[in-house]
Amino acid sequence: MGKCKDITRLLSDALDRSLSTGEWVAIRLHLPTCSGCRNYRKQIRLLRVAAQVASGAASVDGAASRDE
Ligand SMILES: [Zn+2]
Known part of the structure; x- marks a missing residue:
């Protein structure tokens, strides 16, 4: 263990x-x-959050959607 290929695989x-x-x-x-x-981990975390937002799992701005 300890090779980048192994580590990125585990992070994924x-x-x-x-x-x-x-x-x-x-x-x-x-x-x-x-x-x-470290950069790889940061990237896949961002992708993960983006995917959750896109799927509606993290509708943080849902309350701001009323029309006025
Ligand atoms: Zn590495």
Whole structure:
């Protein structure tokens, strides 16, 4: 473990399933040493939020939709 290919795979998997303790440890050991994987994590988190907003799961501005 510890290669970028493995870590990005785990970061992606973490959106869909629970990671094992060992998998989280591998991520936590790797991220501080690798800006590439940190950026990857940031990107997939943004994508995740955007997808939730688009699907209506996060309708934060629903109250502002009345016409006046
Ligand atoms: Zn990496």
